[in-house]
Amino acid sequence: MFSLKKFRTIFLFSPLVLVFFITACSDDENKDNVEKIQTILVSVDSDVVYQTVSGFGGANMIWGTDYLTQDEMDLAFGIGEDRLGLSLFRVRLSSNKNDWAGLVNSIKMANERNAKVLASPWSPPAEWKSNNSINGGGYLLEEHYADFVDYINEFIQFMSDHGAIVDVVSIQNEPDWAVSYEGCEYTVDQMFNFVKNHAGNIEGAEVLAAESLNTNHAYTDDILNDATAVNNIDIVGGHLYGGGLTAYPLVYEKSKELWMTEHLMNLDSGNHPENWTEDTDEEVIWDETLDMLEEIHATMTFDWNAYIWWYIRRYYSFLGDGEKGTDRGTILKRGYAFSQYSRFVRPGYQRVDVSSDGGTVLKITAYKGEGNIVIVAINSSEYSSKIIEISVPAEVSSASAFTTSVNHNCQKFDDILTDDKIIVELPGESITTVVLK
Structure with a gap:
């Protein structure tokens, strides 16, 4: 043979x-x-020439306050040797204002390293939801749509007042996914209503929608096809859990960008811890890393403008966190692999x-x-x-x-x-x- x-x-x-x-x-x-x-x-x-690349990135710790250190930010966002060259940084727009101050320094460090910051809410404040809880199982009450826009604006302004610039805000992380932890559900019609009648009042940052679990076009088709709603967003964003990896020509017909804003691969160790230990064969990890790389390749060939991984620092990610045999503050194999795109294909480059x-x-x-x-x-x-x-x-x-x-x-x-x-x-x-x- x-x-x-x-x-x-x-x-x-x-x-x-x-x-x-x-x-x-x-x-x-x-x-x-x-x-x-x-x-x-x-x-x-x-x-x-095809799309212009907006960048490649990853997420801050979403819950808790053990954020990336100065040295870890250098490893993640530097572009020299043994640096990852990330250019996009995703953070959580917390439903608790008391959390905001703790995030300022992380956003400032990303700004200083020329990274664009995306802030995604997991839930509006509990009192504006149908279940009176920040956890999933409830939706944002329509009478509080304007209140939530004011809340988003207050977050953007708070950060700006403290020298931290938020470049892009999302409406909701995974509005189509019912969860027991922090979350908020939107139907397609609710998302359309929010964007058309309220998102145009968001100030100081670009607006991204709808961050659905698998980039479900139903959540953004009506928005893109409506003469008013389409002007209230700048970016269509989505995740790739279980699907969504395809071209979306309507986005470009309407002169918008298409971002992949979250995905992770971790040998399913979140549900089955035995799948990833300090003794896991490096060939097994590398095979899954190749899957990640082929997914990035596919997003580029389908004209997506950006690719944002989940946590920047995690044992299955780019920087070690001290678990599963990794050392904190070191670049992992998956980080080096990702940097083959992020370090060399810079924001503003065009795919040819x-x-x-x-x-x-x-x-x-x-x-x-x-x-x-x-x-x-x-x-x-x-x-x-x-x-x-x-x-x-x-x-x-x-x-x-x-x-x-x-x-x-x-x-x-x-x-x-x-x-x-x-x-x-x-x-x-x-x-x-x-x-x-």
Whole structure:
């Protein structure tokens, strides 16, 4: 049976089109070439532009006050070596005003690191809900819609008065998910009513809706199709629990952005703690990390503008928290993997066209910004390494590759540019980012 062993890639550049060939060879090229060599043509056209990337990020601790320290913020939002380069920071808009002051410093630290801040409420104050509780099972009473808008505005202004800037506010975290903990439910009609008749009075921040559990378009279709409501939001946001990973052309028809604002993968250890211990095989963790990377790839190809993971600091996340064998204040493998996007595909970069006649051998996206071309390639195959050869156009003065795999942590390869070629190795089950300047 044919087995993919090596890939050779040649990039050919013109002012408009970047083209490269991937050649797949058999396991043993010296065995009389019994198996046919497969050649895959892939082209990157930097003149064909899709969405503008708003960023990649993660969430603050939502409950409690053990927020990220100064050093952890540096690890998370710095863009240098051994930094994650996050550019979006999600926080909780608490239903208790007494919590607000404790959040100020975290938002200020994110502002100082040029991160955009999204504040999401889990519940309005209890007295405005049908069940008189901040917990789920109740909804915001219509006679208090205006009160809640005033509450959101007061939060934004409170933070601003203390030097902390909130860039985006959500209406409600997961309005379509009944929970026993802090939450609030909205029907599709209730969300539409709130946005159309009240969200336009939110001041000082962009407005995001509807953050449904699996980006249920029913929660935002009517909003986007209504001449009044559509002007009261700036961003359509949603989560990817159990679905929702698809294109949403109506968002772009209405000149809005599409953000993925929460997802997590943790080997289901929240419900089954035995699934993740300090002895969990790193290959098992890495396989799930590849699932996360392929999901990010899919959101980009479906024209989403942003991807925000759940907690930044957690044993299953980007920074260790001291549990399940992790050390607090250190970057975890999943963090290095995420940084292959977040560190190099910066806010304002534009995704550009990539086409291939080779099926799904590699999952590739490309971006341009700040004079750079950035190519992100996921090799999820179990087969051995691929070799990429890239011919260098005159306008490229430097090239670097960065790889994360089971054996690499965003490892930089500077010696890939020799004469008129760039040579990059893509290990099996890896993600590699190539930066051309």
